[in-house]
Structures are given as C-alpha cells and as structure tokens.
Amino acid sequence: MQALAYDPIREETELGGQHAVLACHEAASAIKSCNEKRRNEKKASKPRFTSRSITYDTRSMTVFHEREQVSLATLGDHARVRADLSLPAATDGYQYEFLDSDEWEYTESTLHYRDGCWYLHLGFRRPKIDESESTTANGTVLGVDLGVNQIAVTSTARFFDAGELNHTRREFEKTRTGLQETGTQSAHRTLERRSGRERRYVRHVLHDVANGIVEEARDHECDGIVFEDLEEIRTNLPEADWHSDWAFRSLKEYVEYKAEIAGIFVETVQPWNTSTQCSECGFTTDENRTGADFECQSCGNRNHADYNAAKNIAKRYLRRGHQSSRRRGVSQYALKSGSRTPS
Ligand SMILES: [Zn+2]
Known part of the structure; x- marks a missing residue:
C-alpha cells in the first residue's frame, strides 16, 4: 500500500511524511477488513471515508498527561498545535488509568471532526514484552541490579552477595582510621x-x-546485559560511599570488556522506580519494598527486592522504546521461573 500510495499522497496533498504513512495504514486496514468480510461471504462495499479524520501516532502526537494537553503535528511543515484535552472532572475516571500508566503505551490514534468539535480517540496498547510472548521472539537480555548488600542480582535470580566484601572493607576501614590517628611517617x-x-x-x-x-548471560544464551545508569545509582543509594560508586563503575567496565569478548553487548537504562515497581503487574508504590523484601501491594507478588529490580531493568530496556533494543532485535529477557530468596 505504502509503495503504491506514498509518493502520490505527498505530491497531491499537504500531508507530511508521517501522516502519509498513517493514511496508508488507515486505508490498508479498511481494505483488509473489507476483504475479510468478503472472504467470509459477507457483503462489503468498497471502503469510503465520509467523515473528516486523521490518524496520529507517537511521532506525530505527544500527550502531556500532567498538563492534560496534547500536541499534534499539522499539515506540511506547519508547527504543531497544542490543545487541551477535556477529561472528566472525577480523577478516578477510567481515562486516567491509561493516561498515567506505565502499563500502556500510545498507539495509533484518530482525530475526528463532528458537529463543530474535534474528538481525539487515543489508542493504547500493552507494550509487547510479556514473558508469555517471549517464546516467539529471538533476542534475549539479562537484567542486572547493582546494590550494596547484593553486589549484583540478575533477572535469572543469580545473587552475588556483598557480605564478605562489606565485612572485609569494614576491617580495612578500621585499620585505616587507626593509622590515620597515629599520624606518623611510617603509619x-x-x-x-x-x-x-x-x-x-x-x-x-x-x-x-x-x-x-x-x-550467567552466556548460560542463558543472552545477546546483551542491561544495567541501570550509574549516575543514578549514586542518588538512589544513599548508603553507597565513593567506594561503592567506584566499585560499580569498575564492575560495569569489567563486564563490558568480558562481555565484548563473548560477543555480548552491554546497555544501560534510566532506573526510575526499578526498586518500587512490581515486575509482575507494574504497580508502583514505595510500600512495595521493605529492605530486601518486595511484596506488591496490588497483586501480592513476593520476591527479593533486588531480583524484582533486575527484572524491571531488563523490562525497561525492552519496553521504553529503546531504539537500540529494536535495532539489536532483542525482545525478551532471561528469567528463572519462580521466585527465590538468597540465603
Ligand atoms: Zn504486582
């Protein structure tokens, strides 16, 4: 459809490139449903668009849900138009569930003109990375959460405990303080x-x-390893001193070069709510987490908090429209079924 219609649309109308693509999608889906009806021996006449409407997607439309506004691309090279959304006054209206949610992402939406008003039908879909769908996908990543009590926890539930490291560092710290107090040359x-x-x-x-x-990544045939952005780790872990900060950076570097040899890529994601969001249902609240324990206040999912975070990190990489996840063809993350509490 696009191969046939894109150029003529651009030549004969003022539609911009993205709008021309979406117009093709719209026409193609109308033709498809018409063909399906005919195949099922139902009557269907040639599709015709009688009311004025135009299709948007996330490239031509931005929803600012906090401000209850939407910005829409207009014809040709004209600037975007910003419009207020009229949402129900009651804040528990179902619309808000979609607008504020991490669980839904915008998909193709249509703007209609009817009786002197513009109506925007916002389209939502579930981001496509549920474990249930992962069997059909090809690339896999391993999510890794870094922390103070567990140096690292993977989305496959492998725990690298920091107990001994922390203990030994405290011992070093003690002697350091002693030697500093002595203050002599030899000290x-x-x-x-x-x-x-x-x-x-x-x-x-x-x-x-x-x-x-x-x-771990190799054992699970992962194509990549995903960490949280290290700049953010520092602010999220008040108990992490410069040492931990340095340690995380070094660890990431070591993983990077070891992974490269193994032909595995390393990426980072922004860590918003990775420790307080439920990796099963997406519900987010600080109450979900108590120290190392995670218990979802919505669905009851219970797990080690860092393991939950590791899954969120992997998910975020796949979900947040990370250009690179698509480019690299990864769509699932390695997981060990069930839950596990480290000893
Ligand atoms: Zn949950």
Whole structure:
C-alpha cells in the first residue's frame, strides 16, 4: 500500500511524511477488513471515508498527561498545535488509568471532526514484552541490579552477595582510621600500602562477579546485559560511599570488556522506580519494598527486592522504546521461573 500510495499522497496533498504513512495504514486496514468480510461471504462495499479524520501516532502526537494537553503535528511543515484535552472532572475516571500508566503505551490514534468539535480517540496498547510472548521472539537480555548488600542480582535470580566484601572493607576501614590517628611517617606508608591492598582485593572480588554475570548471560544464551545508569545509582543509594560508586563503575567496565569478548553487548537504562515497581503487574508504590523484601501491594507478588529490580531493568530496556533494543532485535529477557530468596 505504502509503495503504491506514498509518493502520490505527498505530491497531491499537504500531508507530511508521517501522516502519509498513517493514511496508508488507515486505508490498508479498511481494505483488509473489507476483504475479510468478503472472504467470509459477507457483503462489503468498497471502503469510503465520509467523515473528516486523521490518524496520529507517537511521532506525530505527544500527550502531556500532567498538563492534560496534547500536541499534534499539522499539515506540511506547519508547527504543531497544542490543545487541551477535556477529561472528566472525577480523577478516578477510567481515562486516567491509561493516561498515567506505565502499563500502556500510545498507539495509533484518530482525530475526528463532528458537529463543530474535534474528538481525539487515543489508542493504547500493552507494550509487547510479556514473558508469555517471549517464546516467539529471538533476542534475549539479562537484567542486572547493582546494590550494596547484593553486589549484583540478575533477572535469572543469580545473587552475588556483598557480605564478605562489606565485612572485609569494614576491617580495612578500621585499620585505616587507626593509622590515620597515629599520624606518623611510617603509619602513612602503611596506610598507602594497605589501601593498595584493599583496592586489589575489591578488584579481585569485582572481577569474579563480572565473570559470573557474563557466564550467567552466556548460560542463558543472552545477546546483551542491561544495567541501570550509574549516575543514578549514586542518588538512589544513599548508603553507597565513593567506594561503592567506584566499585560499580569498575564492575560495569569489567563486564563490558568480558562481555565484548563473548560477543555480548552491554546497555544501560534510566532506573526510575526499578526498586518500587512490581515486575509482575507494574504497580508502583514505595510500600512495595521493605529492605530486601518486595511484596506488591496490588497483586501480592513476593520476591527479593533486588531480583524484582533486575527484572524491571531488563523490562525497561525492552519496553521504553529503546531504539537500540529494536535495532539489536532483542525482545525478551532471561528469567528463572519462580521466585527465590538468597540465603
Ligand atoms: Zn504486582
């Protein structure tokens, strides 16, 4: 349809490129349903559009739900038009469920003109990455949550516990404080030697974890590994000192080069609500999380909080219209069925 009609539409009308594409979609779907009816031996006349309408998608339309406004691309190169949406006064109207939700994304929507008014029929669909659909998809990613008590937790429920690392670092910290208080030249030299030893020890642990993460990705035939953006990790983890910050960066670097050798890519996502959102139903509230325990206040899903977060991280990469997830052809994330609590 597009091959036949796109150029003539652009030449003969003022429709912009995206509108021309969507007009083709609209016409194609009308023809398709007509053909289906005829195939089922029902009467169907040639489709004809009698009322004025135009189709939008997320490239030609932006909904600002907080401001209850929508911005729509107009003909040719003209600027966008911004219009107020008239939504019901009662804030529990079903419309709000869709507008504010992470669970739905906008799809093709139509603007109709009727009796002197414009009506916008907003289209929503479920983002396509449910586990149930994943069997038909090809590429897979492994989600990884980084943290203070668990260095890393994967969406396949592999836990890299930080207990020993934290303990050893506290021991180093104690001697450091002691040596700093001593303040002598030799104490200073010991201090330097010990901090070198501490860094080497932390690096050694991180290399092990990085190897484990890449191994996990390989075992589950993943094409990629997804982390949270490290800039954000710092603000989300007040208890993480500069050390943890440095540790996370190093860990990510180690994973990057080890993954590259294994032919696995590494990407990051913005971590909004990854720790408070339910990876099963999408419900988000701070109350979902109590320390290491996650219990969804809506669907009752219970899990280790970091495991829940790891799944959200993978999901976010696949869902948030990440250009690269489409380019790389990944549409599912590796998962271990059931839940698990680390010992
Ligand atoms: Zn839930």
